[in-house]
Amino acid sequence: MAATQRDYQAMGRGYIKAAGGVFTLLAVTALLCGCVTSDEQKLAELIAKQMKELGTPAPVSNGYNMPESPSPSLRATRNRGKVTIQPESILHITVEEDPTLSSSYEVNQSSAIQFKYIGLVFLPSMTVEQAAVVIENTLRDRGFRTATVTVKITKASxxxxxxxxxxxxxxxxxxxxxxxxxxxxxxxxxxxxxxxxxxxxxxxxxxxxxxxxxxxxxxxxxxxxxxxxxxxxxxxxxxxxxxxxxxxxxxxxxxxGEKSIYVLGEVGKPGVVTFAANEACTMLHLMFKLGGLPKWADDRNVMLVRRDDGGKEETTKVNVETLLKSGNPEDDVKLENGDRVIVRERRLIF
CATH class of the missing domain: 3.10.560 (Outer membrane lipoprotein wza fold like)
Known part of the structure; x- marks a missing residue:
């Protein structure tokens, strides 16, 4: 092999490319105030490089830096009815070119395995065939000239x-x-x-x-x-x-008269927040329900996306930081049923 074991132990580049689709990985790894650990930095670098290897980034829609929703038909057909790799699954992986990698691996809560000296390999909701392709590509990228991988699910989750x-x-x-x-x-x-x-x-x-x-x-x-x-x-x-x-x-x-507000991005629990008919439905009251925003959230540039009767979407930027500090009802923003509130990650400048 062209590379040494020391080379493999370094957390480097890798793809996650599977037959029938490409899986994009998103990670929040940085803390404000610059206090990021070495392990967090390594994980951030690994995932960033994996995403870069995927090529063209996801399309940006409506100017608020959120990827378009995948086609419903694609979502509905990919791996439906098949046993796939999930957190807590146990896999048996065989690598013909390096028997030391042939072993059983438990999938963690992030749908990844710690593949010995290769490092983390992410296998979210993949079939065994797709996982084998991902691992083979990862090994070739680490320096293997050829890679022949077999994956079996020995314990399905x-x-x-x-x-x-x-x-x-x-x-x-x-x-x-x-x-x-x-x-x-x-x-x-x-x-x-x-x-x-x-x-x-x-x-x-x-x-x-x-x-x-x-x-x-x-x-x-x-x-x-x-x-x-x-x-x-x-x-x-x-x-x-x-x-x-x-x-x-x-x-x-x-x-x-209930109102449902979609909350997305850098919040503690993305999902739908429901307001009763007799509740005030505003940005300030939404923040109260959410318990505020995480410290890594960009609270100065929260995006409110609203669709009119004609289907056209309009995006408004809201400074939630100022709103929470002042608490002034006159500065509050009313929310309507079906609004989307998108909180992006604060950009760090070093």
Whole structure:
């Protein structure tokens, strides 16, 4: 081999390229005030170089530096019904060219394995065939002239679907590896609908848990009523990484007038924040619900994206830092149902 083991031990470049698709990795690794550890720097450099190797960056839409949502058809077909690599899966990897790498590996919560002296290799929701391609490319990039890799899942981990919104117990639910489950079963396991959600709308974003914009992406919408106006859950199957969100009912009563605000980016828990009809729905009140923003968030340039009746989107920049300091209601910004609030990472200048 052209490289030594010492060379391999250095955390260097690597791709994550798989048959049938390219997986983009996003990482928040820097702390403000310049107190970044050596390990964090190495991890940041590794992921940045992996992303650079992927080539053309994701398209930027509407000027607020967020990637476009992937095509729903692509999300719905990639690896559906297959057993894929998930956190806590155990893999057996064989490398013909270097038997010291042939071993069993547990997948961590970031969907990565610590591949001995090679370093971290990310395998998010991949099949064994895709994972083998990723590892072979990584080995060649480390100096292997040839790489012949076999990957087997010796212990499959559960797949996951996410349920949010007007259910009693919003959560991530485990389902069988490579299987699907009916929407009605998912809602039952989430504790059922809140009272005000009767007759509500449901949105399903296929593989929305893998998308950088999550439930704000394009999806399928259903109403929990049949043609006769009676409550009914549609016969729809959901599978690994699908995101299901239940909006409050629109009928007269407790749920009327609810507002749902999509919160994305550098926040503690991206997702949908719901305001009741009698609640003030403003940027300041949204920050109260979120408990403020993390210290690495760019709170001076929070983006508010609103779509008009014609489908045109308008982006407004809001200085949340000033708003939180002053608390002046006159400076507050009203939010409307369906608004997207996007918080970007603060750019560090060294």
């Amino acid at each position: 559960y797949d996951t679907v996410r349920v949010t919104g007007a259910v009693m117990e919003p959560s991530n639910l485990k389902i069988g590896p490579g299987s699907s489950v009916q929407l009605g079963e998912v809602l039952r396991r989430a504790g059922g609908l809140r009272t005000q959600a009767k007759g509500a709308r449901i949105k399903i974003v296929r593989e929305g848990m893998l998308s950088p914009i999550g439930i704000a992406g394009d999806g399928e919408e259903f109403v929990l009523l049949n043609g006769n106006g009676k409550p009914e859950v549609p016969l729809v199957a959901v599978a690994n990484n699908d995101w299901i969100h239940v909006f409050g009912g629109s009928e007269e009563g407790q749920g009327a």
